[in-house]
Amino acid sequence: MAWVRDNIAAMKGYVPGEQPSDAGIIKLNTNENPYPPSPRVMEAIRAVTPDRLRRYPDPDANVFRQAAAKVHGISPEMIMATNGGDELLALLFRACVGEGDRVAFLNPAYSLYPVLSAMQAARPVALPYEINGGDWRLPEDIFKLNAKLLLIVNPNAPSGTLIDRDMLARVIGGFPGAVLIDEAYVDFAPTSALELVGQFANLILLRSLSKGYSLAGMRFGYGIARESFLRELYKVRDSYPCDAVAIAAARAAIEDQAYARGTWEKVLQERRCVTEQLRNMGFVVPRSHANFVLAQTPAGSDAERLYQRLKDRNILVRYFPQPRLADKLRITIGTPVQNGALLEAIGELAKEMLFRPHKDSA
Amino acid sequence: MAWVRDNIAAMKGYVPGEQPSDAGIIKLNTNENPYPPSPRVMEAIRAVTPDRLRRYPDPDANVFRQAAAKVHGISPEMIMATNGGDELLALLFRACVGEGDRVAFLNPAYSLYPVLSAMQAARPVALPYEINGGDWRLPEDIFKLNAKLLLIVNPNAPSGTLIDRDMLARVIGGFPGAVLIDEAYVDFAPTSALELVGQFANLILLRSLSKGYSLAGMRFGYGIARESFLRELYKVRDSYPCDAVAIAAARAAIEDQAYARGTWEKVLQERRCVTEQLRNMGFVVPRSHANFVLAQTPAGSDAERLYQRLKDRNILVRYFPQPRLADKLRITIGTPVQNGALLEAIGELAKEMLFRPHKDSA
Helix, strand or coil: CCCCCHHHHHCCCCCCCCCCCCCCCEECCCCCCCCCCCHHHHHHHHCCCHHHHHCCCCCCCHHHHHHHHHHHCCCHHHEEEECCHHHHHHHHHHHHCCCCCEEEEEECCCCHHHHHHHHCCCEEEEEECEEECCEEECCHHHHHCCCCEEEEECCCCCCCCCCCHHHHHHHHHHCCCEEEEECCCHHHCCCCCHHHCCCCCCEEEEEECCCCCCCHHHCCEEEECCHHHHHHHHHCCCCCCCCHHHHHHHHHHHHCHHHHHHHHHHHHHHHHHHHHHHHHCCCECCCCCCCEEEEECCCCCCHHHHHHHHHHCCEECECCCCCCCCCEEEEECCCHHHHHHHHHHHHHHHHHCCCCCCCCCC | CCCCCHHHHHCCCCCCCCCCCCCCCEECCCCCCCCCCCHHHHHHHHCCCHHHHHCCCCCCCHHHHHHHHHHHCCCHHHEEEECCHHHHHHHHHHHHCCCCCEEEEEECCCCHHHHHHHHCCCEEEEEECEEECCEEECCHHHHHCCCCEEEEECCCCCCCCCCCHHHHHHHHHCCCCEEEEECCCHHHCCCCCHHHCCCCCCEEEEEECCCCCCCHHHCCEEEECCHHHHHHHHHCCCCCCCCHHHHHHHHHHHHCHHHHHHHHHHHHHHHHHHHHHHHHCCCECCCCCCCEEEEECCCCCCHHHHHHHHHHCCEECECCCCCCCCCEEEEECCCHHHHHHHHHHHHHHHHHCCCCCCCCCC
């Protein structure tokens, strides 16, 4: 096809996690919140009138921006609403990264980053995490980096590990380009980089309502940055990225902090149990600050086979067939019943697959 | 901002039409359908469960694709759902247009095209329509064009004029790059380019549910092309462009053809009346095949002032302060009551502003 750019013809698209329609499946593969959204979200959706659908929505989703600004204690001008967090990433690449420009990200991190880089015909710079068992550290290279854009997921996916705020400040302060901190999972973590936005003009945070607010089906994310930075991103977006129903739902969701926090607390409690029990069965599990854990399967086992055997039992987790991840499974924290079923299945498969679930004193 | 690309820093973003929140305004400026969406759309939205919001949506919107394929008599694989028609345009630019590549479009046409071109640091080639009163023709240059992408709005916005299918086939067959026919307004026209998709591998059609199906607030569009062409576009899109509520709503809307057609017929009838009455008042109005008309104000009048005076009376139409359009207003066809109010106001302003509403024998 002569009309397709060479870099696009040569690239592969991103492959999202499986989204089976079978309701009988225990779905622990794409980090959804196991609890439904706030009842106020359902009320807000049902209150949308036919006339609201007929007319174009507010291009800037101002009612959402005001609600989110109140929650964060910042001005609405520092917030930009997007059609899911992924759209914010795409905007940032379009605004900052030209053909041949360098884009840096850690590895392993969100596997969409290299795909976005290929779309722009950019030069990806993958910085390997220093991994030592359950310990994931930033490589020294990150402090002497030159690129247009640096992306850091924090807490990281797929490891769940967290980089502390002082370390982030050191990285951002020393970097000549734009820095995105992808905080899609921050609702399950003890700290965020929010207070750094006032400090650094080159910093933008990504937030998402998919996980923390149980709205993966609604596609709603937002960026937090100085107004001058956001102004450049507004230039490269679609005119009406968020629809009228999504705006109403997202506003209701973020306004009901008490409900959302209730779901986070339940997830955190379960995360402790799942981590401990997996470790007891011989898995190496870094301490997670997200709503999933990355579990390295015990010596002598085969992670891909375990993934497959769990799938045969209608339990779906995420397996990444790539260097540094091929011996691990990423497991979303579900409800107590779902987690119980998973752990029981792993216990049984451990016997059957002859890997040794040994007892550690955690 | 050192991290922003030069072409982005230098460009201006697209400015969409005003979206006032005041319900008292007669809004004839952004081509919304004046009638509400099908009641089945509202039912579909209210039937969405909390669990459907909690989980990621179907990345491909398959229930919609199947419904639309049935309506068009094509296979679902030839349909790609997007977050509004604008997203399809953005995907097409990303897949086909690299830095310095040529992108061609007519002028005047959809004013987003030059903005998308600037985002890609591409070289825009604007082909001037040959305009003679109400007659808008393709320029001869279009048949000897070399570019990566050619965009034709048909029926055209803002003129409402239609290029016939044989002429389109000549253009597409002779063009070396990809051709997008933007059929956002095709529901109000007598013909479409649908049957040409089988004939040309480089052709893609854009469809939208914003106007024909009264869903501007929902953001739902789609592309129609051969599967091999769409495959390249899937690589450059977000993983989940359409949310679960939008997919359910769009499916219900397109399945209720009888309802939608009812709204189109009412708009067509009003379009005839509005055209005739504007012509009677001395405006030059090309024959429109869309849900709006482009009205050149009578000799001696000032289109911008008329736009402003209508706005003072809470009637909003679209004024484009740019060459070839600055003497015209684009007026969306509303309900009979809205159109009556508009025409009455214009009649009164004609006297007041001392331009001469003369009577022609249409």
